[in-house]
Amino acid sequence: MGNMLTKSFGPGRLIAVAVFAVTSLSVHAQGVLPGSGDASFNVGFSNLDGVDNNKHISYGGSAGANLSGRMTVVGEYNYLPMGSLTQSGVTATEKIQQFGGSVRIPLSASKRAVPYAVVGGGFDRLTATASSSGVSVSASQSGGYFGAGGGANLYIGHNWGVRPEIRKRPEFPSGMTAGLRTTMSSWVMSGR
Numbered sequence: 001m002g003n004m005l006t007k008s009f010g011p012g013r014l015i016a017v018a019v020f021a022v023t024s025l026s027v028h029a030q031g032v033l034p035g036s037g038d039a040s041f042n043v044g045f046s047n048l049d050g051v052d053n054n055k056h057i058s059y060g061g062s063a064g065a066n067l068s069g070r071m072t073v074v075g076e077y078n079y080l081p082m083g084s085l086t087q088s089g090v091t092a093t094e095k096i097q098q099f100g101g102s103v104r105i106p107l108s109a110s111k112r113a114v115p116y117a118v119v120g121g122g123f124d125r126l127t128a129t130a131s132s133s134g135v136s137v138s139a140s141q142s143g144g145y146f147g148a149g150g151g152a153n154l155y156i157g158h159n160w161g162v163r164p165e166i167r168k169r170p171e172f173p174s175g176m177t178a179g180l181r182t183t184m185s186s187w188v189m190s191g192r
Contacts, residue, residue, distance in 0.1 A: 121146035
């Protein structure tokens, strides 16, 4: 059974679940403060299953408002430079930009760690550019995404910390086959 569990979930997911389980055992009460907010930037990687099946670095930022001790509403932006390829003198580059929002729901509260579930969605914009001998052509297409996952606010000081997070995001660019994006990122945050 253990081997079957590792095959279906993978060792990375099992480690993430273990981290969330351990951090949810904290017993001190404080956590997310109602009426406060946070701003953060992130860096991580995305695996684009069904698109190009490669890992790409991603980075961006977010700002959120804690509507209560039980819900944070967040606006977020992410950028994925997908790299470039040169073949027969033609250089092609691609990038994805995401504009969206999410809701974080704390699962428990403590002074040091607040594990949470997250759901969100928004818009994707894929841009591709090809150039050769000073001539450049660019095309873009838009679509949408939604996703869910989890993370934990890990407070290092009273108003700052890190937020490891993992999300699964089905991507639906218009005119393309839907892909599944797995994102693992770490956020540096300011606020509570």
